[in-house]
Amino acid sequence: MLTNLKEQPADKILALMQAFRADPREDKIDLGVGVYRNAEGVTPIMRAIKEAEKRWWEEETTKAYTGLAGDPAFTEAMTGLVLGDAVARDTVAAVATPGGTGAVRQAFELLLLANPDARVFVSDPTWPNHLSILKHLKIETVAYRYFDSTTGGVDFDGMMADLEQVRAGDVILLHGCCHNPTGANLTGPQWDDVIALVNRTGAVPMIDIAYQGFGDGLDADAAPTRAVAAGCPETLIAASCSKNFGIYRERTGVLMAVAQDSGLQTVTQGNLAHLNRQNFSFPPDHGARLVSLVLDSDDLRADWQAELEGMRTGMLGLREQLANDLRELTGSDRYGFIAQHRGMFSRLGLSPDLVEKLRAEHGVYMVGDSRINIAGLNADSVPKLARAIVEAGG
Ligand code: LMR
Numbered sequence: 001m002l003t004n005l006k007e008q009p010a011d012k013i014l015a016l017m018q019a020f021r022a023d024p025r026e027d028k029i030d031l032g033v034g035v036y037r038n039a040e041g042v043t044p045i046m047r048a049i050k051e052a053e054k055r056w057w058e059e060e061t062t063k064a065y066t067g068l069a070g071d072p073a074f075t076e077a078m079t080g081l082v083l084g085d086a087v088a089r090d091t092v093a094a095v096a097t098p099g100g101t102g103a104v105r106q107a108f109e110l111l112l113l114a115n116p117d118a119r120v121f122v123s124d125p126t127w128p129n130h131l132s133i134l135k136h137l138k139i140e141t142v143a144y145r146y147f148d149s150t151t152g153g154v155d156f157d158g159m160m161a162d163l164e165q166v167r168a169g170d171v172i173l174l175h176g177c178c179h180n181p182t183g184a185n186l187t188g189p190q191w192d193d194v195i196a197l198v199n200r201t202g203a204v205p206m207i208d209i210a211y212q213g214f215g216d217g218l219d220a221d222a223a224p225t226r227a228v229a230a231g232c233p234e235t236l237i238a239a240s241c242s243k244n245f246g247i248y249r250e251r252t253g254v255l256m257a258v259a260q261d262s263g264l265q266t267v268t269q270g271n272l273a274h275l276n277r278q279n280f281s282f283p284p285d286h287g288a289r290l291v292s293l294v295l296d297s298d299d300l301r302a303d304w305q306a307e308l309e310g311m312r313t314g315m316l317g318l319r320e321q322l323a324n325d326l327r328e329l330t331g332s333d334r335y336g337f338i339a340q341h342r343g344m345f346s347r348l349g350l351s352p353d354l355v356e357k358l359r360a361e362h363g364v365y366m367v368g369d370s371r372i373n374i375a376g377l378n379a380d381s382v383p384k385l386a387r388a389i390v391e392a393g394g
Helices: 012-022 047-059 072-083 099-114 128-136 156-163 188-201 218-231 262-279 286-296 298-330 352-362 381-391
Strands: 092-097 120-124 141-145 171-175 204-209 234-240 253-259 345-347 371-373
Touching: 012 128, 047 286, 047 298, 072 092, 072 218, 072 234, 072 253, 072 286, 092 099, 092 262, 099 128, 099 204, 099 234, 099 253, 099 262, 120 128, 120 156, 128 141, 141 156, 156 188, 171 188, 188 204, 188 218, 204 218, 218 234, 253 262, 286 298, 298 381, 352 381
Parallel strands: 120 141, 120 171, 171 204, 204 234
Antiparallel strands: 092 253, 234 253, 345 371
16 A cells, blocks of 8 residues: 555745754754744743643643533633634634644635535635645635735735635635735735625635734734624634744644524534544644633733733844845845734745755755745844845845
């Protein structure tokens, strides 16, 4: 049997991670995988998470299974964090999943159960693993224009023109905030136009929100997701706790399915639990437990929000610094978009040759499409990066 296997294409983000580790140069700069790092280059365990772990260690009395949907305190707390009061709780079906990726996968599997002929419209570009999972599930994808590489912003006219092709029941995959890989995001009025298009066409919006709190703040980042959920008949939402709680390896995420018709909640919830059972049975609990402990306790929540806010403003500061340094070195504002982008990533618009040159000659690692992880920088490496980009011909 195993002799029939063919090699799978390498995931370019993970391959880059390995190449960085293997590079012996001491002054190398890792702007690859989307993991937050502080000024010392460390991915810290957030204070509130550490404290929650301590409390939970004292309190936990059993490792018996939770429910198939995970601990209800977790899905409830995450529904509150993402959706606020935008929709009534009895319109939301939710399950814990292994990370945000698990939620994305389960959402597509739910689509296969409900409407196997549906196509999924994805932004060009999108997170490569979206495409990979869709291909694996043999779901047809259609790319819609998204990034305007000349301005570094969103090609909104192109996007809307392409989305006119959706048929009722097709899914439109949207990034709730902090678009990965570009860093370019829709404005509030543009989100309203997308909501109107969804209602006019009968498409189903699916929102992947993996960076809530890394852009303009927890509520501001969730505002588009809330508007979509409140304004469309049905919405799928895959949310990750990896980044905003810093619990990457705990694999903590949630899939929510919102239907304005609350009569659909019970059967939707049953389908989500069924999918968990088929794919991995019970979702992991440890990270989910830490998240609900943090969100449900006033002191831990306040401390978590303060630390998250520090991470967010730190990344914004690095964006400003990089945009300024490049402005000075190039005598132009062509990298000004870096300060306008939000979240961990910016796509710089450099050619693959230039990206390779930066790696080979300057030890700067970024994804081949010139996506950089802003959190891989610090006050010392920003000027180095700016100089390297200009020296390499960017
Ligand atoms: C990224 O885009 O770098 C992150 O979402 C990590 C991953 O799994 O690809």
